[in-house]
Amino acid sequence: MERKTYNFKETMSKPERLAPGHRMCAGCGGTIAVRAVLRALHEGDKAVIGNATGCLEVSSFMYPYTAWEDSYIHNAFENAGATLSGVETAYNVLKKKGKINDTYKFITFGGDGGTYDIGLQSLSGAMERNHDLVYVCYDNGAYMNTGIQRSSATPMYADTTTTPVGSASDGKLQNRKDLASIIASHDVPYVGQSTFIGNFKDLHQKAEKAIYTEGACFLNIMAPCPRGWRYETDDIMNICKLAVETCYWPLFEVEHGKWTLNYEPKKKLPIEDFLRPQGRFKHLFKPGNEHLLEQFQQEVDRRWEDLMFMCSR
Amino acid sequence: MATDISKIHEKSPWQDITPGNQIYGAGTSKDFMTGEWRTQTPVLDAEKCTQCLLCTPVCPDSCIPVKDMKREDFDLEHCKGCGICAKACPFGAISMREGQ
Amino acid sequence: MGIRERLSGNEAVAYAIKQINPDVMPAFPITPSTEIPQYVAGYIANGEIDTEFIPVESEHSSMSATLGASAAGARALTATSSCGMALMWEELYVAASNRLPVVLALVNRALSGPININCDHSDSMGARDSGWIQIYAENNQEAYDNFLQAYRIAEHKDVRLPVMICQDGFITSHAVENIELIEDDKVKAFVGEYNPENYLLNAEQPMAVGPYATSPYYMETKKGQREAMINAKDVILEVGREFGAMSGRSYGFYEGYQLEDADYVMVIIGSAAGTAKDAVDILRDAGKKVGILKVRVFRPFPAKELALALQNAKAIAIMDRAESFSGEGGPLGTELTTALFHAKSTAKVVNYFYGLGGRDFRVENAEAVFEEIASKDNIEPYQYIGLRQ
Structure with a gap:
């Protein structure tokens, strides 16, 4: 696909495809991600939006109020990939039979619970079968809808309600799952990882590529949750920036197995800068816990090196 | 229908x-009307606003309408008052006032 | 009149699918229903139908994709058995509550554990409260005929509910029997085109499906489902009559066999009705007034109609091919007894469990049941047939 130059102001002037009046928390990163992805749809193209159960679903289609300006289907928690596979296949058949004429795109959203964990099998199936759809994970690193329980996307040492920090616990024991790599290993045409940076160029371009590349595409978007992460709600853009500048959340894409790093910080910031504003990591800054921070930094470094290697192949 | x-x-x-x-x-x-949730309200200083639009993509509630590359006033019927736009504005054109 | 063939139950249902030429079929293999998607995949591979097959990675996904396709505006279906159905349990409820008119070709098989691949009705009976219409077949002919009627019932504007077409695993699904097939053009005319009023891919108007509904809406939603299920009764009868006019084989909620003047009646579902009919023939020859009521439609439950059909019976044996572990009766036993109670029946009622996990149910077993209910007064109300003790 020919890559269009990003005209920020024109992009922002496009008709809004997520209506206000949904019930997501004030300052939610999830709907910032949704709006950014939907802006990449070309005007005139229709879409069917899928959604795994989660905050986004219960808040954006609370009967009889739908926030979606496009057709929308929520089915259950673990099956967004399969549900949209069915929609996309129906489109192909009805088009072949001449029952519909319009161009439709298929985009489904899931949180990390619905994507990394309970919906992984269904997602894997949809990716492997290479349906022409985009699966977007808005990753806030825990099951926020049910009250901040750990997921396999939760970073190590995070304080969650199922990995509470206590006298005998430093929070979550395990490292987060690297889902983008797992999906890239499905040999899909496009995988992109992004978050909210500056004028959203990186995310917009990745969303446009994902939507307009034929086949199954996957976007992993870090979408901070002010309640779960316990930072000042208005600080979201700074949190995202620190995630990228510390190399905790690198911006990269994988096109048909070819890995590309989209941004390399001029000076990699220490991971403390990303962790410090978040209440879920408060315990790491207590005297005597320096080794935990060190371990966290080592894990970030190791993953960054792995990524650099993948991108240099 | x-x-x-x-x-x-x-x-x-x-x-x-x-x-x-x-x-x-x-x-x-x-x-x-999610605007009823608000405990603080964004106020736009039109003089300071340069129409850079950096406040618009960061709104989780689609409450900063843009027409022809210019932002309009806040949709206060739905704005939940999160304050992200105020912090994202490089020109200090948005301030948060206490209350509805 | 019709095309004479010899087919297994699975082949018969696959052939019905071929004739209907639905839009989307996601499926995952499980014994004994596996052949159905295999045959359909074969038809597709040979360019005989337009259906798109989705080889999903689980039964949960097969039903999920079926629902996605249906909401999108396609005629969709899947097939499964036993644990496959158990895995899609959640989706059965979603199908019915979202009012998506999909069809499931169910080949009844015992639920684990222990794992067992043979027939009983524990899979579909467990799903009896999921909001699906359930229609059962005695043999391959009925499985075929029922399948051809399924979409007419499911898609009817007063119904809009999913339909489960059930046949007995191996006994029906794998046994090759004579069958009379209906000509393609007649099937096409009978089933008709699917043109839903609202669907996701309607360019004129978007649609939203699957909301979070709070308690002020949930109960009213359930009432809507209940009414649709009640409406289905008339539609099932109307479609069954129309099918009869086309094929010479009419269908209702049940079939009576020597029922009219029977004092002693066995109420049974599925293939074992055929076995029981043989017992009736033997006992009738000996002058015994015995008969069969074979239940075809279990959901909606035709309570009044069944009670009326049993009004002259002195004793009734209700046969359940599924345990419900209440320590009391099985699914059919419990519901039919309730119906008889409301009809002020004074008949003696005994509820037998038979054929679990494929245990044989023979003509002599059926004869023994008739002899017991005809001759004894104080019979143990809940019994297992063929149990070693």
Whole structure:
């Protein structure tokens, strides 16, 4: 696909495809991600939006109020990939039979619970079968809808309600799952990882590529949750920036197995800068816990090196 | 025919509930006023605003309408007052005032 | 009149699918229903139908994709058995509550554990409260005929509910029997085109499916489902009559066999009715007034109609091919007894469990049941047939 130059102001002037009046928390990163992805749809193209159960679903289609300006289907928690596979296949058949004429795109959203964990099998199936759809994970690193329980996307040492920090616990024991790599290993045409940076160029371009590349595409978007992460709600853009500048959340894409790093910080910031504003990591800054921070930094470094290697192949 | 959601409310008889809870139409959430949740309110200083639009993508509630590359005033019927836009503005053109 | 063939139950249902030429079929293999998607995949591979097959990675996904396709505006279906159905349990409820008119070709098989691949009705009976219409077949002919009627019932504007077409695993699904097939053009005319009023891919108007509904809406939604299920009764009868006019084989809620003047009646579902009919023939020859009521439609439950059909019976044996572990009766036993109670029946009622996990149910077993209910007064109300003790 020919890559269009990003005209920020024109992009922002496009008709809004997520209506206000949904019930997501004030300052939610999830709907910032949704709006950014939907802006990449070309005007005139229709879409069917899928959604795994989660905050986004219960808040954006609370009967009889739908926030979606496009057709929308929520089915259950673990099956967004399969549900949209069915929609996309129906489109192909009805088009072949001449029952519909319009161009439709298929985009489904899931949180990390619905994507990394309970919906992984269904997602894997949809990716492997290479349906022409985009699966977007808005990753806030825990099951926020049910009250901040750990997921396999939760970073190590995070304080969650199922990995509470206590006298005998430093929070979550395990490292987060690297889902983008797992999906890239499905040999899909496009995988992109992004978050909210500056004028959203990186995310917009990745969303446009994902939507307009034929086949199954996957976007992993870090979408901070002010309640779960316990930072000042208005600080979201700074949190995202620190995630990228510390190399905790690198911006990269994988096109048909070819890995590309989209941004390399001029000076990699220490991971403390990303962790410090978040209440879920408060315990790491207590005297005597320096080794935990060190371990966290080592894990970030190791993953960054792995990524650099993948991108240099 | 589009669903008339004004007929679907907590007092509606079962006959008025759409089969399968399906809604025909789109964007009906606009009828639900989340602006009531707000405890602080963004105020735009039009003089300081350069129309850079950096406040617009960061709004989780689609409450900063843009027409022809210019932002309009806040949709206070729905704005929840999170303050992200105020912090994202490089020119200090948005301030948060206490209350609705 | 019709095309004479010899087919297994699975082949018969696959052939019905071929004739209907539905839009989307996601499926995952499980014994004994596996052949159905295999045959359909074969038809597709040979360019005989337009259906798109989705080789999903689980039964949960097969039903999920079926529902996605249906909401999108396609005629969709899947097939499964036993644990496959158990895995899609959640989706069965979603199908019915979202009012998506999909069809499931169910080949009844015992649920684990222990794992067992043979027939009983524990899979579909467990799903009896999921909101699906359930229609059962005695043999391959009925499985075929029922399948051809399924979409007419499911898609009817007063119904809009999913339909489960059930046949007995191996006994029906794998046994090759004579069958009379209906000509393609007649099937096409009978089933008709699917043109839903609202669907996700309707360019004129978007649609939203699957909301979060709070308690002020949930109960009214359930009432809507209940009414649709009640409406289905008339539609099932109307479609069954129309099918009869086309094929010479009419269908209702049940079939009576020597029922009219029977004092002693066995109420049974599925293939074992055929076995029981043989017992009736033997006992009738000996002058015994015995008969069969074979239940075809279990959901909606035709309570009044069944009670009326049993009004002259002195004793009734209700046969359940599924345990419900209440420590009391099985699914059919419990519901039919309730129906008889409301009809003020004074008949003696005994509820037998038979054929679990494929245990044989023979003509002599059926004869023994008739002899017991005809001759004894104080019979143990809940019994297992063929149990070693």
